[in-house]
Amino acid sequence: MSLDVYVCGVGMIPFTKPGASEPYPQMAARAARTALADAGIGYELVQQAYVGYVYGDSTAGQRALYEVGMSGIPVVNVNNNCSTGSTALFLARQAVASGAADCVLALGFEQMSPGAIGSVFKDRPSPFERFDEVTDELVGRGEVPLALRYFGGAGLAHMQQYGTQLTTFAKIRAKASRHATNNPLALFRNVLTEEEVMASPMMWDGVLTRLMACPPTCGSAAAIICSSEFAVSHGLSRSVRIKAQAMTTDRPTTFEAGDMREVVGFGMAQEAARQVYEAAGISPHELDVVELHDCFAQNELITYEALGLCPPGGAEKFICDGDNTYGGKVVTNPSGGLLSKGHPLGATGLAQCTELVQQLRGTADKRQVDGARLALQHNLGLGGACVVTLYERV
Template sequence: MSLKRRVFVVGVGMTKFDKPGKALADAGVKYTDIQQACCSYVYGDTTCGQRVVYGLGMTGIPVYNVNNACSSGSTALMMARQFVEGGLSDCVLAVGFEKMEKGSLSAKYMDRTNPMDKHLESMIDTRGITDSPITAQMFGNAGLEHMAKYGTTADHFAKISYKNHKHSVNNPYAQFQRHYTLEEIKSSRMISDPLTKLQCSPTSDGAAAAVLVSEDFVKRHRLESKALRYWVRRW
């Protein structure tokens, strides 16, 4: 097996629905340097990825549309990394964007089998079902299972939200920028045990992008001062 190449992030950008040009500007590279693009979204028609990158140029590069629920963005980023790591490309753009509908997530198509049907059947058989949003029930029940298996407590989950809300105060791109105490998070309205309102994600619109490159690309373009090694921890 050939050795895997090291992968570096040389530019990032986060915008309120804008072209992903900020990541390119941050990287100091041209769109013509991009050899492939991995585009992630959930709520949109087919080929939305092409619509986004064609605004930067129609260079004929392969464009991959990634729809993988909550992990769509991280999946696109991982794909971009694998293209560089495996030697298929030296410079790949990963971009994610979303325009959501108001309210809680729900099934979009009613004329076909829901892709989550088997998962839902298992959850209902195990935990039942309530009037709470289905996604909150899925994650809440996953939390209950984790608690039963490993002794996790509700405080452990609440502290995750405490940390995230605390970080939001210093993040100009966060939808909400307010710090909550641990007690405020725990005492907010229960959505699906053990998750309270302040532990659930709101529907949000936005976009982000990253430019991933090989070590050779970094050296050729003299990007050492801004290149960050893309590490993946394997458990």
């Protein structure tokens, strides 16, 4: 049996540069309180909590929630790389859908350091060993940081197969900046032109400029997930329902396909989206708004194809025709996405949830997608995990 699941409250704090944020317990507590207030309930009604973060010691989730209350409920700490926030959401939805709980908090936060993401535990095997080996084979070794080689390599594969231009990735970054200017919670709100993106320092010659990569960011976001019965009995809004959700992990093709797009999760995303569309009984062309994992402009482009927003090889035309923004086929990343909003790893999935819930409620102000009824969320973590969630306005 699977019960209907509603997002009854969401909350997010402004994202900031590393060193400019509050410590993680204060950030997380503010996001959790905002979500509780949005739902219209107190913490004493929350029965379970799933708390996501990547960089932090064990039980940091409890440390954060003790700032909100100490009610003795189960608190589960979650780490699934960049998909951590949506993994917490997946577990919260699963708890409510199964009837194990009626009201669950999904919370994500990250207190990051400046610079490229790196390994913390250097005295043991890295979970990326096989990813690194395949990447070395496909794009070679070099001085470029691994994350840039992963996603830059995926973009390069698309360029080599379909003739995609570097300027197309710049168009994605410029679009993100135009969307973010209307988001008061985004880190970067200045509008960038395609020419400015192209003129930024080249991180990998002919493949990637600095502005095509998202920045390390600190922040927090949260969601209150409830059953229909709980929402009705406590007078909570049931305007947004999770219609379908799927989580996938890597299959052998990740390492065997000889394609950097597979290394960075194209297949995981494609399969998760397929499961969601099948469960919901819809096609991707029925979507109104999408928040997808644009850690690099290159990943946004290949994700259009993975999610079925356009056919294989059709992403460049999709972008150049303006089908990824207001007035086009589906508005992607109205929040500004990771590229402009920022990417505090553990919080990202729940920040995406917050944006889409506001879109479906019709409360997104200048970012509002007119008549939004179906919203899709895509959150990816290398190593790997991909969570795709479909929300429906009820």
